[in-house]
Amino acid sequence: MKTNLLFAGALAFALVAVAVHTISPGADIFSLMPDAGFATAMATLAVNKQRDYQMGDKEEYPVIAADIIYQGAAVGENASGYARPLVAADPFLGFAEAIADNSAGAAGAININVKKRGNIVLPISGLAITANDRPAVYASDDDTFTLTSAGNSLIGYVSRWVSTGVAVVEFDAALVKAALQA
Known part of the structure; x- marks a missing residue:
């Protein structure tokens, strides 16, 4: 055409x-x-070409040995590059879309699918209705979220206050990584 x-x-x-x-x-x-x-x-395609499309808000990572990452968990990256349930100070990779049970496997034996950007409702320690200035949200483990940065992993920003201790958090693992490297 x-x-x-x-x-x-x-x-x-x-x-x-x-x-x-x-x-x-x-x-x-x-x-x-x-x-x-x-x-x-004249160098345009003349036949169909298969492409490997990647969803823009999803990613897949190899899982650490002998561990389970549960659906909904914040996922971090260990020093060896493997995904695991987030531990304070881990680089944030996203949220697990489904369980990844590698409890009996070697490192990288299975992969975890994560949602690496979007909005998520989270319980956040210390969050009040006055959090209208989009405070940063941190994780100290795969299911503990706080406004305290010291020793924790940045995961996103409050997008909207829902109720005391609960907010919609806007997260983007790539932007978090870029912010930490800046």
Whole structure:
């Protein structure tokens, strides 16, 4: 379809060029046209091509040996690069979408699927209705969330207060990682 449109455009330009200029015999109509990327357009796909698509808000990581990550757990990365139930100060990877039971397996024997960005309702220690300034939210383990940064893992920011001690948290593991590296 793209090639047909390019040809139609080139033909239209050639007709205009003929009306305005005389084309010498054997002239290439593309040489009369301004450079609009026509030469590279011929490299477009001519057949279907399978691609490996990755969902933008999901990821998959190998799980640490002899451990279980439960659905809904905050997931962290250990120093060896394996996913585990988050431990304070771990880099945050996201929230487990389903249980990953590697209690009898070697490191990397199974993978965990995580949601790496989105909004989630969490209980947060010390959260009051006055949390309207989008305070940072931290985790001290896979199910304990707080506004205290010391020694904990940044996971996101309060998006909306729900009730005392409960909020919608906006999380994005990639942005958290970038913020920690800055």
